[in-house]
């Protein structure tokens with residue numbers, strides 16, 4: 001294990017375009033439940049209500065959506081960045097991060113200290129609410145406060161359009177600009193590190209493949225095996241927080257004593 005950590009830190013020190021790709025595993029390590037796992041909120045709601053088309057067309061669906069979204073938001077609001085988030089933020093400060101591509105919607109990279117232009121949120125963000133008609137954006141807490149006071153479905157102050165968290169729902173296409181940007185950065189990377197993703201959700205899972213084909217080294221740090229383990233240059237199965245913390249310490253050692 002120690003040798004692997006040293007190897008990864010050496011690659012980080014010598015690489016110029018490092019892309020980190022993170023998935024749900026990083027959020028669960030911060031105590032945010034994986035909503036797809038058994039006993040998660042999906043068991044208590046009808047997924048039909050959460051298809052984008054239903055949200056757009058039905059007031060009843062919007063009401064159910066906001067009930068569920070409120071339930072999901074509570075643990076996200078309370079969550080703190082874990083050691084992996086903090087290590088990634090520190091990599092930015094050390095000039096060792098091209099970008100983070102995330103499938104998570106919890107905004108924890110920003111709480112950890114990463115800057116806006118370093119984080120590509122493929123599935124949007126739950127920290128912001130936007131109007132589906134005019135695009136006006138609202139702080140999530142402001143809208144949750146309206147719900148707390150009894151509003152069932154919030155609407156836009158400016159145009160009256162329906163408000164929805166700025167996340168990508170079932171039936172809604174991936175954000176074009178972010179997806180293109182993530183592919184572009186992946187293709188240019190010389191070191192691609194997957195953290196806390198089982199790499200099964202497409203199209204995101206094709207990004208490490210693209211990076212690898214374009215000559216990047218591929219590192220996978222995940223609790224469970226992934227379909228891409230065989231083609232990776234290095235794989236560590238374990239908890240992302242302690243692993244990334246150890247890697248960060250090695251990087252600092254290595255940068256102090258080149």
Ligand SMILES: [Zn+2]
Nearest residue numbers: 131134156159
């Ligand atoms: Zn509006």
